[in-house]
Amino acid sequence: MQEKTFQRIKELTELQGTSGFEHEVRAYMRQAMSPFVDEVQQDGLGGIFGIRHHEQEDAPRVMVAAHMDEVGFMVSQITDRGLFKIIPLGGWNPYVVSAQRFTLKTAKGDYPCISSSIPPHLLRGTAGQKTVEVSEILFDAGFDSREEAESYGVRPGDTIVPQVETIRTANGKNIISKAWDDRYGCTVVLEALEALKDEKLAHTLIAGANVQEEVGLRGTKGSVNxxxxxxxxxxxxxxxxxxxxxxGTFGHLGEGTLMRIYDPGMIMLPRLKEYLLDTAATHNIPFQYFVSKGGTDAGAAHTSNEGIPSAVIGVPGRYIHTHQTMFSIADFEAAREMLIQTLRGLDASTIHTIVEGK
Known part of the structure; x- marks a missing residue:
């Protein structure tokens, strides 16, 4: 992996932006996309997309969408002791939340924050800790009281986001970071736009990132409309x-980009799957079939408007929706090549065949 790409990954994954509060990531994407597109447009919820116009106004339109938001929390109440009750933004395993470092983001500034836990000393002589619920975990920024927290600008509705440094593993094959779901997508969009900047495409390309994917695929509906x-x-x-x-499992590090054939919200159409399989075979791109219990923005897109044929060009990550995700550099590079070659190969005839299913 080139150092430039690693630095792009590091910058994007270390940015902090949970659902509905993606402004730092959006500003980065706007600046990074602008040199490679004809214009940048934003939808009403805050999704941002660079557009490369085809010279023919009626040329087919291809959309590539990451999402900018990462899982996090929102302050719901400030206790008398100056700690915070929260609601989760996105799906969290409750057993990975406690005793971690976060950033509390307020109108007055960002403050260090940690999630509470119970030391084993305080569990001695008891029946042990009961089942953990995310909403029961308090967050602590070191304030003595509600009044002190409020004097620093803390209010209900403020967000709490993991604080993590992005690093390589010792063997150089993998990277550890937060928010690879889905700063992967943000990175691969920028990499593809840069790779294709001097090439003429046979379609109008709309590439960028949606908001609020982690809380119900909300941003996609507005952007595709x-x-x-x-x-x-x-x-x-x-x-x-x-x-x-x-x-018998799906999602193996080092085995290539994901060919998602099914999830609860989407079945990939046969002609679209055929095109992606042909693309992978033609360009020797490693891939692995993937069946998921969760969905992506493709699930929202394909039932929008009059129905939009949709697919996912993905990567696997270990321990996603936590502070630390491990992912393979080789998988990222396979996915990047898959996206670039997919966009290169799409012309009006191919898109018509996919859409019409004939």
């Missing part, structure tokens, strides 16, 4: 399940 694509590709990270066995 605004841009009205003929085809939609989500670029997203999915959970790897390979730490114990690869037999």
């Amino acid at each position: 605004k841009f009205k694509p003929d085809l939609f590709f989500a670029v997203d990270c999915s959970p790897a399940d390979d730490t114990v066995t690869k037999n």
